[in-house]
Amino acid sequence: MLFDSIHFEMLKYFDIFVISLFKGNNTMAFSILLVDDSKLIRKGIAKELSNILACETLNLTEAVNGKEALEHLFTSSFDLVLLDLTMPEKNGYEVLEALKEKGIRANIIVLTADIQPEAEKIVKKLGALAYIKKERPLNMKPLQDILTRIGIL
Amino acid sequence: MKQVQLTEDQYEMLQEIVNLAMGQAGHDLAIILKSFVDLSVPEILVVEAEHVADKILQESVFSEKEHVNLFRQTFYNTAFVEGEAIVLFDNETRQQFSEILGLSDKMDAVEEIDFMLELTNLMVGACLNNISTQLFSRAMTFSSPELLSENSQLGNIAYDIFKRRNLKWDYTLLSKITFKLKESSFKSDLLIFISQEAINAVGEALDKLLAEYE
Numbered sequence: 432m433l434f435d436s437i438h439f440e441m442l443k444y445f446d447i448f449v450i451s452l453f454k455g456n457n458t459m460a461f462s463i464l465l466v467d468d469s470k471l472i473r474k475g476i477a478k479e480l481s482n483i484l485a486c487e488t489l490n491l492t493e494a495v496n497g498k499e500a501l502e503h504l505f506t507s508s509f510d511l512v513l514l515d516l517t518m519p520e521k522n523g524y525e526v527l528e529a530l531k532e533k534g535i536r537a538n539i540i541v542l543t544a545d546i547q548p549e550a551e552k553i554v555k556k557l558g559a560l561a562y563i564k565k566e567r568p569l570n571m572k573p574l575q576d577i578l579t580r581i582g583i584l
Numbered sequence: 585m586k587q588v589q590l591t592e593d594q595y596e597m598l599q600e601i602v603n604l605a606m607g608q609a610g611h612d613l614a615i616i617l618k619s620f621v622d623l624s625v626p627e628i629l630v631v632e633a634e635h636v637a638d639k640i641l642q643e644s645v646f647s648e649k650e651h652v653n654l655f656r657q658t659f660y661n662t663a664f665v666e667g668e669a670i671v672l673f674d675n676e677t678r679q680q681f682s683e684i685l686g687l688s689d690k691m692d693a694v695e696e697i698d699f700m701l702e703l704t705n706l707m708v709g710a711c712l713n714n715i716s717t718q719l720f721s722r723a724m725t726f727s728s729p730e731l732l733s734e735n736s737q738l739g740n741i742a743y744d745i746f747k748r749r750n751l752k753w754d755y756t757l758l759s760k761i762t763f764k765l766k767e768s769s770f771k772s773d774l775l776i777f778i779s780q781e782a783i784n785a786v787g788e789a790l791d792k793l794l795a796e797y798e
Contacts, residue, residue: 468625469603471596475797517603517623544607545623547614567604567718568796 460488461583462508466500466526467493467515467542472569476513476542479571483584497521501529504537511583513574514559516543516550527557540577588755588783589630594790598759601793602626605714606761609774612710613703613763617684622764630783631758637746641739644672644773645762648739651675653697654732655704659712663720663789665782667756669712670745671704672773675735680768697731704729707774711761715776719789753780 461484467473473493481489492509494500498520504512516523523541530537541554544565551562560581563573578584590598603626610621631639641648652672660666681699682690691699709726716724733741757778764771778786 469596469600471593471600471794471797517606517625519625522624544604545610546607547611547621549614549620553620565604565607567600567793 460490462490462492462510464492464494464500464503464507464509464512466495466497466513466518466523468495468518469515470495472515472565475569476571479569483571483575483578497523497526500526504530504535505533509537512537512539514539514541515565516541516545516554524553524557527554527559531558538581540574542574588780590757590783590787590790593794594787595628597790597794598628598786599626601715601718601790602628602711602759602761604718605711608714609707609710609761610763612706616703616706617765617770618686619684619768619770620766622766624762624764627758627760629758630755633746633748633751633754633756636751636756636758637742639758640742640746640760640775643760644738645764645771646672646674646738646773648737648742650738651735652738652741653678653700653734654736654741654745655700655729656732657704657708657729658727659708659724661716661720661722661724663716663722663785665716665720665724665778665785667776667778667782669704669708669777670732670775671700671707671729672738672775673700673703674771677770677772680770684765684768684770697734701729701731703772707763707772708776711774711776719786719793755780755783757783757786 463480465473465476477491480491492503494503496518500514501521514523514526523543527539539559541559541562542565543550546564554562561577575584606623606626610623614621627643629639646652652674655671656668658668678696678700681696708729712724716722732745759776761774762771763774
């Protein structure tokens with residue numbers, strides 16, 4: 432794990448350290464949990480991620496709802512989690528609440544069509560690193576910007 | 585009778601389109617109600633006329649016995665897509681408007697109806713314009729929303745409105761979106777019926793969008 436125990440609020444003060452960590456280790460595997468109920472979105476993001484991430488190996492795990500996501504997050508660690516909010520079984524808010532309740536920290540970027548003004552505040556309060564509005568066609572620029580900001584790109 | 589159906593990929597694409605449209609409607613609703621809106625996954629399916637009433641009762645957030653208020657608004661665009669939307673509010677939701685909006689005086693029955701017409705216009709407009717823009721790069725044109733039925737048991741009104749002999753079509757593309765508020769018992773269903781003739785146009789537009797993911 433590269434920085435799973437470091438909270439983003441702390442992490443942002445260590446940009447230089449994190450960037451050098453990644454740039455010096457471009458042969459290591461990078462693990463991402465991609466949580467979205469849309470097969471199409473998972474396919475599109477997976478394709479874009481493999482294009483933009485420069486690391487040698489991308490270990491991508493997919494979950495189709497919040498329940499599946501929690502099963503993965505309770506048993507494994509990931510360098511990054513991309514989380515949708517509106518999903519069956521358990522939604523993204525419930526995933527964030529469950530992780531907070533259990534004290535599990537993860538680097539979570541929310542990628543959602545829920546664009547109401549409170550949504551961003553709520554997910555950040557629940558521990559998400561960042562909030563990105565879903566667009567169609569898929570726009571990876573906001574995600575790229577965040578990955579650059581936290582030193583992954 | 586020709587079988588009308590969408591492929592699995594077309595459903596996936598439409599699900600994502602309706603999801604984005606629901607997000608826009610949820611945003612607009614959150615602003616007008618000054619509340620946080622709980623969004624759930626939209627239901628989308630092609631339904632035969634014979635089964636529409638049963639499907640509505642099966643998919644609605646309201647039970648068959650609940651008393652609801654129904655509003656209707658029709659829409660069309662220049663890509664020959666037309667249809668109608670029905671919005672349902674239960675009586676409990678209706679009685680809470682004053683409280684949700686923080687009004688000191690309780691709304692009277694006429695004000696409640698006016699407000700539900702306004703909410704219908706907002707939800708239908710936000711959703712359908714967004715769907716039409718994504719699929720056809722053009723906006724929808726809407727009729728004025730109208731009250732279809734007040735304080736009616738959902739089971740009775742669904743079978744009454746969607747009697748087979750009342751329907752001029754054999755199939756419809758039905759989308760159901762439920763809006764709830766986190767901090768109150770506000771509940772509303774938005775039912776979108778796309779006409780049978782338009783399903784092919786929707787399918788073709790979906791295929792073009794699917795090509796972006798290849």
